[in-house]
Amino acid sequence: MALIVHKYGGTSMGSTERIRNVAKRVAKWARAGYQMVVVPSAMSGETNRLLGLAKELAPARVMPAYQRELDMLAATGEQASSALLAIALQAEGVDAVSYAGWQVPIRTDSAFTKARIESIDDQRVRADLAAGKVVIITGFQGIDSEGNVTTLGRGGSDTSAVAVAAALKADECLIYTDVDGVYTTDPRVVPEARRLRSISFEEMLEMASLGSKVLQIRSVEFAGKYKVPIRVLSSFTPWDIPIEEEARSGTLITFEEDENMEQALVSGIAFNRDEAKISVLGVPDKPGIAYQILGAVADANIEVDMIIQNVSKDGKTDFSFTVHRNDYARTVDLLKEKVLPKLGAEAVIGDTKICKVSIVGIGMRSHVGVASKMFRTLSEEGINIQMISTSEIKTSVVIDEKYMELAVRALHRAFDLDQEPAAA
Amino acid sequence: MALIVHKYGGTSMGSTERIRNVAKRVAKWARAGYQMVVVPSAMSGETNRLLGLAKELAPARVMPAYQRELDMLAATGEQASSALLAIALQAEGVDAVSYAGWQVPIRTDSAFTKARIESIDDQRVRADLAAGKVVIITGFQGIDSEGNVTTLGRGGSDTSAVAVAAALKADECLIYTDVDGVYTTDPRVVPEARRLRSISFEEMLEMASLGSKVLQIRSVEFAGKYKVPIRVLSSFTPWDIPIEEEARSGTLITFEEDENMEQALVSGIAFNRDEAKISVLGVPDKPGIAYQILGAVADANIEVDMIIQNVSKDGKTDFSFTVHRNDYARTVDLLKEKVLPKLGAEAVIGDTKICKVSIVGIGMRSHVGVASKMFRTLSEEGINIQMISTSEIKTSVVIDEKYMELAVRALHRAFDLDQEPAAA
Structure with a gap:
């Protein structure tokens, strides 16, 4: 059966009510037989709250030791939201387990607050998937070779999701966000702007680097490098729409110039x-x-x-x-x-x-x-x-x-x- | 030079202002030449906030998988407060590093939400102390043999502090709390109740098990087993009182029946x-x-x-x-x-x-x-x-x-x- 990665942003995880909705959506996919891995962001506002506390205490001089602690601090946001999502899935009767970046592990370099993923070990996750569990992996974070917690920088959860999808050779990585796809241009400027059904990753890369904020640019680079099909879709559709409909919604970012492409x-x-x-x-x-x-x-x-x-x-x-x-x-x-x-x-x-x-x-x-x-x-x-x-x-x-x-x-x-x- | 472990409760860590005060106090000891290890609790209210969110989502049936996630969730509170304290120390010009339980590591059994410490690796901490750093270790938590995060149950930070002190053969473990020591009885019942300068750990064990809430009973058992001198003292004294005075305040819980004992x-x-x-x-x-x-x-x-x-x-x-x-x-x-x-x-x-x-x-x-x-x-x-x-x-x-x-x-x-x- 197909292996699918879902990624949910901070808005989708913003309250227990919303987390429950995410759980219902994921449970729907799991019950349909898909092997499911979910990468959530921190609850909206949480990362800012934590970094705000740090700022009140911050040393005058920014040093690597300070940035290391910022990562220790910020990483707690995703660990908490991941555990909450696992609990919400258990409440839906779905067996689920959450892992922090260091538990997978997701290995990164040591560039605190803007680390880059170097490798992802898929053994533990595969064992859980084989046992029928939904696996939740914290976005945004990893562990360096010294055992320090690192974060990937703002928007890093997109990159985490794509990297996890690449490591697991997932069939598709679904990025649930507050827009329903990639548009020909910003609909606020051009009301006639049209949602694209698909876009090549090279085009997406240019769009992202040119200021289209739908996806973090590094996640698109990652997707291109490892040929991970990404779909950007809305987290505001009702959780119980039929899977076939949901699986065709949004915009597919593909690395193949196949016949169906626009x-x-x-x-x-x-x-x-x-x-x-x-x-x-x-x-x-x-x-x-x-x-x-x-x-x-x-x-x-x-x-x-x-x-x-x-x-x-x-x-x-x-x-x-x-x-x-x-x-x-x-x-x-x-x-x-x-x-x-x-x-x-x-x-x-x-x-x-x-x-x-x-x-x-x-x-x-x-x-x-x-x-x-x-x-x-x-x-x-x-x-x-x-x-x-x-x-x-x-x-x-x-x-x-x-x-x-x-x-x-x-x-x-x-x-x-x-x-x-x-x-x- | 002597190695000292400080433990600060949630009230002492309750705001950035209070964390700054803790940092000043710890910095005072570090500047006086002591090797310092600090074990903080989560900011007051944080653990309740997190577990409250979990309760809103909780599955009908309590299962080990659920309790595992509760520990993942609750452990974030101490990770955040520890990072904030490291940052506050850096702002004081003191080199500091924070470690989560799994980074030390503090190894426990797999009894989620009420795990017991099995062993503590002191290598990493000793290397940092030798390099002149203040080491901050999250209270309340550890890692089991499967790499899962565990917590020690309510009040577990006391036990963490004593266990860390035992593993490092610390000269004394100072538990800063909102009372200024152990009393002959509850002063709310007997206004003449007197603070004890010292108490044997066996007496403390009986006092703790009989309902005196100053220290978690397991931390006292640990102290007795590993012969760690504990001092219970107030975190409300000004941070800048002379060290000699501070080091004699509160109540010493000792395992020796020495001549000076009451x-x-x-x-x-x-x-x-x-x-x-x-x-x-x-x-x-x-x-x-x-x-x-x-x-x-x-x-x-x-x-x-x-x-x-x-x-x-x-x-x-x-x-x-x-x-x-x-x-x-x-x-x-x-x-x-x-x-x-x-x-x-x-x-x-x-x-x-x-x-x-x-x-x-x-x-x-x-x-x-x-x-x-x-x-x-x-x-x-x-x-x-x-x-x-x-x-x-x-x-x-x-x-x-x-x-x-x-x-x-x-x-x-x-x-x-x-x-x-x-x-x-």
């Missing part, structure tokens, strides 16, 4: 206005300038997103990139003080009132003209493009932030995203 | 009115009657305290014992239905309006007349004694509960407990 050129439109652009103008065009500029930025622990260098003219070039808006002032100061004099560049300019809009679609790989259609659409709306960056399945532009909604709506229409595509 | 005949008076007495009258005096009566009671999982059988007369005897008041009706019914007919006894009678008053003192071992002084004192007050039971260092009587305060006050005065005894 064959649209563009699957979705992502956008965000968290970024700011910075340009270093009149840079002498010689080897090493990218490193001299971005090395200094990276050393200051500032993350860079888009990077653009144009061809040079008269031995000089302009170098542009985007950073998070919160890092904008710090980055400009850094460049002016440390980089500009050494580099002999002319000026550093920037703008925080920008946004990035991206079209994403695996169809771009094999179809020319997708990017040019995007540019034409924006031009017809009178929107000036400030920067362009492309990858194999994505084209991103930076525009004035005041045009964001206009651009997203025009592109959504231009690529017919409001209409169900014909199967190939 | 040499009173009687150290304290314990009492409780939780019991009820039951008598089976006119029992044929032949082998096996005690087993026939108490075997049936034990099979019904009812705990028996005092047991008294008098010499027989005309081939018949009366058999009396006490049980918890909550078990009274059930026990009487059981005896009438199942035991009386088989035994051929005449009647089962009982009384719930009784109380037990006990004098406890290691001095009784070598001094005759202590018990008779007790009986005389009660007689002078016109108090009728219903049952008597004695052990090597204790004499207990059952009397009408309305005379309880009168009896305790009279005995306290008769044995000069309001006065500091002369050192031997």
